Amino acid sequence: MGKQWRAQPPRGEDRGTSDFLETDRLVLRAFTAADIDHLLALDNDPEVMRLINGGRPASREPVGTRTLPRLLHDYPCREPRGYWAARERTTGAFLGWFEFRPLEEHGPAVVELGYRLNQAAWGHGYATEGSRALVHKGFAELGVERVTANTMAVNVRSRRVMEKTGLSFVRNFTGDRPEAIEDSEHGEVEYQLTRTEWKQPR
Numbered sequence: 001m002g003k004q005w006r007a008q009p010p011r012g013e014d015r016g017t018s019d020f021l022e023t024d025r026l027v028l029r030a031f032t033a034a035d036i037d038h039l040l041a042l043d044n045d046p047e048v049m050r051l052i053n054g055g056r057p058a059s060r061e062p063v064g065t066r067t068l069p070r071l072l073h074d075y076p077c078r079e080p081r082g083y084w085a086a087r088e089r090t091t092g093a094f095l096g097w098f099e100f101r102p103l104e105e106h107g108p109a110v111v112e113l114g115y116r117l118n119q120a121a122w123g124h125g126y127a128t129e130g131s132r133a134l135v136h137k138g139f140a141e142l143g144v145e146r147v148t149a150n151t152m153a154v155n156v157r158s159r160r161v162m163e164k165t166g167l168s169f170v171r172n173f174t175g176d177r178p179e180a181i182e183d184s185e186h187g188e189v190e191y192q193l194t195r196t197e198w199k200q201p202r
Contacts, residue, residue, distance in 0.1 A: 020084055023133045026126060028084035028098060031071045035085055039063050039071070042118055051152050052116075054181035071097065071194045077108045086117065087128055095121040100134045108142055113149040115161070122157070131165040139198050147193045150175075153186040166198060167191035 021028040030166075040063050041050060046055035056067075071083040082101030087094055099114030113134065115127045138144035149167055151158040168191060175188040 011145045020081070021133055021137060022089065023129050025089050026095070026133075027087050027089050028080050028130060028133075029087070031068070031083060031085050031097070033068065035071075035094075036060070036064055036068055038085070038162060039067055042096055042116065042121070043067065047119055048116065049176065051181070051183070059196050070107050075102050075105060075108075077102055077104075077106050082111075086121075086126070086133075088121075093120075094118075095126060096129045098134060100138060103148070109145040111138055111144050111147055113147050113162075113165070113167075115158075127158075127161045131161060135165055135193065139195050147197050148190060149192070150188050150190045152183060153189050154183045159189065159191070162191040165193070167193045168197075 019027050019029045040058060040060055043058035043063060046057070049058075050057050071081075071085075073082060075082055079082055082099060084098045084100070085094065086096050086098055096115065096117035099112060101112050101114075102108050103110045103112055115131060117127055121127075135147055138147060147167065148160050148170075150173075151162075153172060170190040170192050171190055172187050175184070
């Protein structure tokens with residue numbers, strides 16, 4: 001895949017706001033409480049949210065009490081988070097976030113890969129660039145054994161990112177959604193990449 005990224009070491013007491021990972025065009029950093037306006041704007045874009053909640057608007061209260069605490073959560077088995085704010089390296093513009101979250105609180109072996117980027121970031125390869133960097137760091141440094149990702153079956157863009165990142169289709173399944181949204185009747189798909197597969201020449 002080529003080494004296009006540079007891992008950033010923890011910075012003592014500044015650990016919570018330090019940069020976690022850089023690529024040629026992205027910086028991934030830990031979220032802070034000051035990111036609430038970025039998240040509110042992201043979750044209020046009906047196109048961004050169309051295949052997540054049907055495009056319903058978000059309000060400040062649930063973003064502050066539910067979304068932000070989830071993104072700020074520290075995992076005992078990791079250094080230190082499972083979600084990372086993404087900014088454009090040159091301009092500093094907030095682009096969205098990436099998920100690289102252990103499925104077990106105290107076990108780093110299996111992580112879920114995800115991403116949510118604003119419309120301005122679509123079509124530029126940012127999702128693939130960030131995902132590849134996280135997968136590389138996970139297998140090379142964080143003790144990850146398997147990366148898994150899922151999306152709605154009709155989400156062609158997201159599926160393409162997974163494939164470009166090196167993940168392979170595993171299965172179709174029916175997601176546990178609180179309420180149906182358009183196209184959810186087609187179900188969801190799971191992709192994965194193991195450490196053994198990642199180490200094989202491509």
